[in-house]
Amino acid sequence: MTEMTNLSNEPSLETLHEWDRVHQLHPWAAMDDWRGYDNMMVDTAEGIYMWDASGKKFIDGPAGMWCTQIGYGRKDMADAIAAQVMKLPYTSPFSNATEPSAVLAKKIADMAPGDLNNVFFTTGGSTAVDTALRTMMYYFNRRGMPEKKMILAREKGYHGSTYLAHSVTGKERDKSHFDHASHMVHFLPDVNPYRRAEGQSVEAFCDEKVADLENAIATIGADKIGAFIAEPVLSSGGVIVPAPGYHKRTWEVCKANDILYISDEVVTGFGRLGHWFASEDLFDIVPDMITCAKGLTSGYLPLGACIIADHVLEAISNLGEPSSYTNGYTYSGHPVCCVAALKNIEIFESEGILEHVREVSPHFQKRLKALEKFDIVGDARGMGLLGCIEGKAEDLEAERTLGAKIDEACEARGLIVRPLINMAVFSPPLIITLEQIDEMFDIIEDALAEVQKDVNG
């Protein structure tokens, strides 16, 4: 406890930074230095732009954390949220239903592919993934197959930070010193075509990645494996778009082995790739479960969902012995968050945001690919309004330095990018116009030219 502070006196920026440093532990804080640096104090935002507390303007390149799809400052969203707060801010989802959560569940079921008709609301992406994995365990327990629980996940995949969601996350540098349920997870090797062997075709690389899955099943045994979890495009792992055909073939392998396929669409869902969901529309698969969050409310309020197929729930319902689905949260189906999601979907529909993404994405991807002209860029890749450049350097230390330099040079020019070691990620709000895409890439080109000059001496 510290002494009571009078919050009615507006604290100075310096004071705010001090309180933040001293009292707030941020996600992924560097524990050897966490009181030694200040995060940017973000003050306001409008459209695709945000301003820091000193008044400097930035393009929000990552759209918050791949989530502010409809952009900032939407009064219609604020009004909808305020109205629901006054009408009914909360009721228990354990015993009651509400109009916003019922309407939203129906809407999501209509958008989702195949027989994915059952929506379980969560508080975000991690809890959606946790729910999917726990549902898999419940499913095989109820089917009398308690040994069938192992989870196949992939190197470089990111699925969140509950115990289970973090356990299936395959980003090596995120493993740190937390414990994980390692005995329950098997990781398949990197699916990044950029990392394929010299001289290997993308088709042969795809064969190899499918074989990785088949070999894991042969070694562990299909009777021991409950689920395969995969992002359609691995996002935090560096915007990795797997080889054409990879998803369809791995999904077929899972089906043939009674392994539940969980498609983690926390980033790719809600318009990032120009569709409500990418699984079926872009990759021709109908998963057993889909997880989503982020773009579901455009980040205005926290909400996630695990969408479960009818055939999964039917197999474990009405089995003649009492059993409850003991999974859930105080804030499952929160009415105010559901209203935010409904307003978000309404804005998508009335403003044609999915169509807009499909229209501007080719230009975005063309400008992204053109960044490969810089020697320091090893690869520029992406899909939809999702992109990443991977910097080329000799070793990890040099890669870190390069990534930090690109980040700083962009920030100095008024563009936020999401640095991931030697990579910089771009996933702007989906309302970005063609002119704003050019504004963003002009800044990146200018920043890369400066960093290249600096690196090459």
Ligand SMILES: Cc1ncc(COP(=O)(O)O)c(C=O)c1O
């Ligand atoms: C693919 C994916 N799954 C799950 C999560 C976890 O979501 P949340 O941070 O909302 O818990 C993330 C977050 O970035 C993600 O990218």
